[in-house]
Amino acid sequence: MIDYHIHTSHSVDAEGSIKGYCEQAVKTGLKEICFTNHCELDRMRDDNLIRFNTDVEPITHNNLLKLQEEILQAKEHYKKFGLAVKFGLEVGYYEGIESRLKEITEGLELDFLLGSIHCLDHICIDSSKEHEIYFSRHPVQELLVKYFQEVEKLVNSGLFDSIGHLDVYKKYGIKYYGEEIRTVQDDILRKLFKLMKEKNIALEINTAGLRRINEFYPSPSIMKMAYDAGIKLLTVGSDAHKVEDLGKDIDKAVAYAKSFGFDTLVRFEKRKSIPIDF
16 A cells, blocks of 8 residues: 655654654555655745754755655665655645746656645635635635636646645635535536646545545545546545554545546656556
């Protein structure tokens, strides 16, 4: 089993060391893990940060090299335990990030880039402290249209291997807006999945939704539409922000994918996808 969405204490909203996660992976029988610490680059926000021990520093090319070195050391060490360790990043996409992202990741030995929409108009909609700022200004359908416009831009950028927690807006949106938050127009999703197929970008099944709102990201209706649209590439991740959540409900995520007809996950090696049959 694999887990392709993991945050160590290098992400300022997470806890747990690389070693701690690797030890937990070996203990629980995971065969491959990919560290995907946050890479937030929006200069209009104050979360462009990475942590080393107790020191919080800006995200820079040199600091990503430093993170890479820690992960590569773990990769070498844990091979003898049968654990494959991969180096990825979860990038908070915003329009205009392209040149900065390419610059800051130049020369890194990345296996995987996960692209996620965390912010709209530079406001974090999956933050307990910020979501209401954005939600209070926008009716639900306006939010959904804007969100998926940003996801389309993410896909069209061609920079990413997979899209993280596609319907993360429901994390706080269900309580704020009610069930209408689930009513994404079919034509919006059909257009998105067509683009994803053209760009060979995977769709992530993210198990954190089970811990938050008792439902995976993406929802069953979105998963069905993805399958019907011919999406083949799936990644799976716990979105762990603490060691005990590593690999959480990954087995359920696989069963969830199977229930819609999917039969393959993908893992990555130096940005190249490798299929894994269920």
